[in-house]
Structures are given as C-alpha cells and as structure tokens.
Amino acid sequence: MDLSAAIHQWQMLLGRSRVLLGEAAAVAYGSDTSASHRHIAAGLLIENRAQLQEVMRIASQHRVPVYPISTGHNWGYGTALPVRDNCTIIDLSALVEIIDFDAEMGVVTLEPGVTQGMLANFLDAGKHPYLVPVTGAGPNCSLIGNALERGYGITPHADHFGAVTDLEAVLPDGSLYRTALREAGGDNLARLFKWGIGPYSAGLFTQGGFGIVTRMSIVLFRRPECVKACFFGLKEDALLAPAVQAIRTLLIKLPGTIGAINLMNQHRVLSMSAPFPADNIGADGLIPRAVIQQLGRQYHVMPWTGLATLYGTHRIVAAAQKEMKMALSSSCSRMLFLTPGRTKSLVRIAHWIPGAPGRHLTALAETLARSFELVAGRPNETALPLAYWRNPIAQKGGFKDPSRDGCGLIWYAPLVPMRPTDVRAYLDMVIRVTQKHGIEPLITLTSINDRLFDSTTPLLFDLSAKSAETAAQACYHELLATGRTNGWFPYRIGVDAMGTLAAWQTDSKVFQSRLRKDLDPYDLMAPGRYR
Numbered sequence: 001m002d003l004s005a006a007i008h009q010w011q012m013l014l015g016r017s018r019v020l021l022g023e024a025a026a027v028a029y030g031s032d033t034s035a036s037h038r039h040i041a042a043g044l045l046i047e048n049r050a051q052l053q054e055v056m057r058i059a060s061q062h063r064v065p066v067y068p069i070s071t072g073h074n075w076g077y078g079t080a081l082p083v084r085d086n087c088t089i090i091d092l093s094a095l096v097e098i099i100d101f102d103a104e105m106g107v108v109t110l111e112p113g114v115t116q117g118m119l120a121n122f123l124d125a126g127k128h129p130y131l132v133p134v135t136g137a138g139p140n141c142s143l144i145g146n147a148l149e150r151g152y153g154i155t156p157h158a159d160h161f162g163a164v165t166d167l168e169a170v171l172p173d174g175s176l177y178r179t180a181l182r183e184a185g186g187d188n189l190a191r192l193f194k195w196g197i198g199p200y201s202a203g204l205f206t207q208g209g210f211g212i213v214t215r216m217s218i219v220l221f222r223r224p225e226c227v228k229a230c231f232f233g234l235k236e237d238a239l240l241a242p243a244v245q246a247i248r249t250l251l252i253k254l255p256g257t258i259g260a261i262n263l264m265n266q267h268r269v270l271s272m273s274a275p276f277p278a279d280n281i282g283a284d285g286l287i288p289r290a291v292i293q294q295l296g297r298q299y300h301v302m303p304w305t306g307l308a309t310l311y312g313t314h315r316i317v318a319a320a321q322k323e324m325k326m327a328l329s330s331s332c333s334r335m336l337f338l339t340p341g342r343t344k345s346l347v348r349i350a351h352w353i354p355g356a357p358g359r360h361l362t363a364l365a366e367t368l369a370r371s372f373e374l375v376a377g378r379p380n381e382t383a384l385p386l387a388y389w390r391n392p393i394a395q396k397g398g399f400k401d402p403s404r405d406g407c408g409l410i411w412y413a414p415l416v417p418m419r420p421t422d423v424r425a426y427l428d429m430v431i432r433v434t435q436k437h438g439i440e441p442l443i444t445l446t447s448i449n450d451r452l453f454d455s456t457t458p459l460l461f462d463l464s465a466k467s468a469e470t471a472a473q474a475c476y477h478e479l480l481a482t483g484r485t486n487g488w489f490p491y492r493i494g495v496d497a498m499g500t501l502a503a504w505q506t507d508s509k510v511f512q513s514r515l516r517k518d519l520d521p522y523d524l525m526a527p528g529r530y531r
Contacts, residue, residue: 003041006062006088010044013054018045029072029080029089033387033402033409035469036496038081043089049111049214055090056212057174065524066090068212070112070142074149075387076411076458078495079403083528090212093142098122099215100191106130107165107191109217112144116379119143130220131155131377133163139379140399144216148206149492152448154260155377156221156311159448163219166190167202169211172520177201177211191217207492208512209526210519221377226317228310228339229372230324232332233302240304240427241420242331248418250308250327251450257320259309259375261447265427266292268442269301271386271460285438306332309375338372386442390460408463410472412479414488416445416453423453426488430457433482437475438468454491493530502531 011019020028020043029040041064046052059066067087072080080089095111096118102108103126108119117139120132135146135153147160157163166187169177180198182190190196204210234243240263247261270292280291296302308324310317321337328335370382387402387409388395396405416426427443434441440460445453459475461468473496480497483489484504493501502509512531516523 001064001086002062003064003088006058006064007042009058009062010042010055013058014044014047014051018047019043020045025089028091029069031403032079032081033075033407033463034078034473034494034496035408035463036078036081036494038087039085040082041086041088043091045091045094047094049095052090052170052212052214053174053176055174056170056172059088059524060173060522063522063524064088065527067526067529068092068112070145070148071115071140073137073141073401073403074145075137075402075407076409076494077149077492081495083495083498083526087527092212092214095214100187100217101126101128102191103128105192106220106222107217108220109166109191109215110143111215112142112213114143115140116143120377120379129223131157131223132379133157133160133218133220134374134377134379135160136374136383138381138384138400140401143218144213147216147218148213150206151492152260152446152454154262154307154309154375154446156256156259157219158260160218161203161206163221164202164216165192165194165219166196166217167205167213168215169205169213171211172522172525177205204515207530209529209531210515211525221311223377224311225313226310226339227376228317228321228337229375230306230308230310230321230335230337231371232306232308232328232335234304234306234331235302235333237303239331241424243304243306243328244418244420244423246327246331247306247308247447248450250324251447254320254323255450257310257312257316258324259311262307263445263453264305264307265441265443266296266301266303266305267440268386268444269305270295270299271389271440271442271458272383273301274299276389284435286435287440302333307371307375386458387460390462392462392464406463408461408468408472410459410476410494412455412457412459412476412483412490413492414455414479414483414490415448416455416488418447418451418453422487425486426455426483429482429486429488430455430479433478434459434475437471437478439472439475455488495529498528498530502528505531 025040025043028043065087067082068090069080071093092112094113096113097111100109116132116134123130133153147164150161152158166179171177179190179196181196205213274295282288310320370380373380381400384400387407391407393406402409431441442458444456448454459472461472
C-alpha cells in the first residue's frame with residue numbers, strides 16, 4: 001500500500017481541503033456510540049459522482065482500502081467507522097441531488113447524501129402525495145444508506161430495499177456497474193421494474209461492500225385518502241401471547257391495509273417519554289421493578305404498548321378498524337384510533353390540565369402526535385431521545401446526533417418468528433442477559449411480515465465509564481451467541497461483530513470469496529464488511 005502517493009493524487013483531483021488527514025479525519029469520522037475505535041487513514045469529501053471513478057482508480061493503483069459512507073449516521077452499528085483499521089473514508093454526504101422524480105409513478109432517483117428530511121421537503125414543496133420511507137433514526141439519515149443495510153420502517157413499504165428498483169455503482173477498479181435493463185431498455189423501464197433482465201445482481205451491493213452506490217431509484221408509497229393510527233396497551237404481560245396471535249391474524253387478513261405493527265415493553269416506552277430515574281437505582285445498577293411500575297402509572301404506560309397504522313380509503317380503513325377491534329379486544333385495552341386532527345386536539349386538551357397530571361398527559365399526547373407523523377411518512381426525532389436516556393451530557397447541536405453527543409448505544413436487532421412461544425422465550429432470554437450485564441431491557445417487536453418480528457433492543461450505557469462500555473460489549477456478544485443458539489439472529493450487525501459473523505460461515509464465505517477474486521482481488525472495498 002502506498003498511501004502517500006494516493007493522498008497526493010486525491011488532493012490533485014479533489015483539492016486539498018477535500019482530503020482530511022490525521023486529527024481532522026479522526027474528528028470527522030472517529031466518534032462512535034459503541035465506544036469502538038479505528039485508525040482512519042484519510043477522509044475524502046466527494047462533491048460529485050463523476051469524481052468517484054478516478055478516486056477508485058487511484059485507490060486500486062496504490063492498493064489503498066476504502067470505506068464508503070452516506071451520511072455516517074449509522075448509530076448503534078458503528079456510526080462512520082470502518083470494520084478494519086487504516087481505511088480511507090469516502091464521504092458521500094455532499095451528494096444531495098434528487099436526480100429524477102416521476103410524479104405520476106411515484107419513483108424517485110437520488111444520490112447517497114439525500115436524507116429523509118430532504119426528501120420530505122422536496123415532496124412538500126412540490127405538493128407530491130407520497131410518503132417518505134421513514135425510520136426511527138431521524139430526518140438527517142440517508143435513504144440510500146438505510147436501503148443498502150436492508151433496513152426496515154413502519155410505513156407500508158416497510159422493507160426499504162424491497163422498494164428499490166435500480167441502482168448504479170462504482171466498482172473497486174473504478175469501472176461502473178449498471179443494471180442490464182437500464183443499459184438495454186433505458187432508464188424509464190429500469191426505474192419501474194426491480195428485477196430487470198438476466199441474473200439479478202443489484203442485491204450484491206447491500207450489506208456487501210462490492211461497490212460504491214452512487215444513485216438509486218426507490219418506489220414511494222402514495223399518500224392514501226385516510227391514515228389512521230391505532231394505539232393500544234396490554235394491562236398484563238401475560239396478555240402478550242394472545243396479542244401476538246391476534247396481530248399475526250390481522251396481518252394475514254389485511255395485507256397492504258395494515259402497515260408494520262410495533263409492540264414496545266414498558267421499559268422502552270418510558271425511555272422515550274420519562275427522564276432516567278438516576279436517584280432510584282438498585283444496588284445492581286438497574287431500575288427496580290417497583291420503580292418501573294410506579295413510572296408506568298405516573299406516565300400512563302402499560303406493560304406493553306402497541307402501535308398499528310391503517311392505510312386506504314375511508315371505507316377500507318373503517319372496515320379494517322372494525323376487524324382490528326374484534327381481533328384485539330380480548331387482549332388489548334385503551335384502543336385509541338387517531339387521525340391527524342384528533343391527535344392535535346388531544347395535545348391541546350392535555351395542555352389545559354393543570355399540575356403534574358397535565359404535564360405527564362401532555363408529554364404522552366405529544367409523543368403520540370410525533371409517532372403519528374412517523375407512520376404518516378413524515379420523518380422526525382421521536383425515537384431518538386431513547387439514545388440519550390443514560391447520557392449525562394446535554395445535546396450539543398440543533399438536531400440529535402447520538403455519536404456527536406457522547407451517547408452509549410449498541411443495537412441488537414434479531415429476527416424472531418411470530419409465534420407466541422418463540423416470542424416469550426426470546427423475551428426471557430433478552431431480559432436475563434441484559435440484566436446480568438446491568439443493561440435495562442428496552443424491547444420493541446416490529447412486524448416485517450406476517451411471519452417475523454424484527455426486535456430492536458438498544459443497549460444503553462454511560463459512554464464515559466469504561467466498566468459500562470465493557471459490560472455493554474459483553475452483553476451484546478452474549479445476546480448474539482445465545483440468540484443464535486436458540487434460533488434468533490440479527491438481520492444486521494455492527495462493525496465490531498462482523499469478525500464473529502465471518503467465523504460462523506463456511507459455504508457462503510467461499511461464494512463471496514469467489515466473487516471478490518474477480519471484482520475486488522486486493523480486498524480494497526470495505527474490507528471485512530459482513531465477511
């Protein structure tokens with residue numbers, strides 16, 4: 001590797017100010033919510049897509065490994081850190097062009113730096129009736145980055161890569177990848193048909209590091225005539241099993257009308273709505289069960305809280321609402337169906353209630369209102385406060401950035417079969433392992449179809465305490481190993497776990513190696529990523 005020669009050529013190509021070295025690169029890309037550290041060789045700030053082919057030719061010539069990022073806001077999974085030391089970061093956050101938008105068909109083609117918030121502003125400005133494929137990560141996160149991680153959301157197009165039709169990428173040697181349909185049949189057809197023609201190869205660019213994706217076409221869900229959110233609670237933990245069975249029945253009966261359904265335990269909801277009770281911690285460093293129950297009563301949070309969303313015409317939503325009431329009535333309480341207008345009225349009413357009850361009800365009503373915005377395809381920071389729950393440092397900027405603000409966060413996100421027995425065994429495992437390591441069990445179950453939940457469990461800790469960092473890392477790796485033994489495994493993992501993943505592969509690793517022998521013989525593109 002001749003890093004010095006590569007840096008000299010990159011400076012000539014991009015300009016010296018667009019090549020970050022030493023401390024500047026470490027400051028820009030070195031912070032991480034999991035307290036991981038990497039030596040970063042350099043950072044390249046890319047201003048236009050045309051530069052990338054020459055950037056990679058230089059990297060290939062001098063055998064310099066690179067690691068592309070979109071916005072670098074992959075909080076809880078490594079943020080902007082590469083898997084291995086001595087990589088050069090290729091920062092695509094300045095590529096913010098919306099290249100094409102087919103308003104009739106609802107397909108947008110955009111660059112890696114386009115965020116959820118940018119797309120929302122674009123759609124609002126043009127009065128285009130489509131939903132942004134939002135996630136809980138907030139308005140400042142890349143749409144392409146999340147799709148390439150095969151991320152999930154809670155709007156009808158929950159599988160974000162599932163909504164991708166076409167993409168373009170720069171390969172490790174600087175050559176271009178284009179889909180066969182785009183080259184043979186043109187942009188218009190390629191944007192409208194995901195599978196193209198011939199072998200399907202676009203999926204190689206997800207979770208794989210086979211190239212740098214520079215543009216992507218995504219099908220957006222048209223804003224329906226009616227969007228209605230259903231909030232419900234479970235008074236007892238024992239009601240979870242029948243609720244899971246009812247949820248699966250609803251998803252089977254009403255595909256397309258019901259979006260993803262969320263189930264959040266009391267711990268998780270309180271982490272988003274109540275201050276961390278630092279003065280009421282037990283000797284084991286955990287919040288005593290009695291305190292959790294008292295906070296639940298104070299903030300009107302049941303042992304489990306559910307959120308489902310109905311999309312369609314007014315008549316279809318009204319019929320689906322009746323089906324939902326019938327299916328969930330035996331296990332769920334406080335079923336509240338809200339439209340945007342009703343949500344705003346609830347917030348206004350809560351403001352008029354005096355004293356502590358009014359403050360707590362206002363906080364709950366405002367959380368409901370922000371949650372409704374998310375399921376209606378409008379990105380916001382509703383879910384981000386949980387990353388700050390254990391953080392003693394105040395937010396430093398105008399928007400929430402858990403890495404910048406020193407939050408301790410590692411995501412454990414396994415797939416769990418939607419069977420009551422599987423769900424109960426999984427919950428028991430998570431609670432046992434997290435509490436063993438002094439971590440609060442903040443659990444969410446989100447349906448990704450009528451067969452599987454994606455369970456997102458944030459491991460929150462005080463990043464300033466070395467002992468807390470060690471405990472969180474140990475907790476994550478025990479969850480990973482124990483979950484694997486029991487049949488629950490993440491759909492995505494952080495950079496520190498990718499070596500462990502590689503050790504559990506045989507045939508799939510050989511297949512990847514054979515592909516890389518031709519596409520990336522010097523292992524320059526995101527070395528170690530998911531392999």
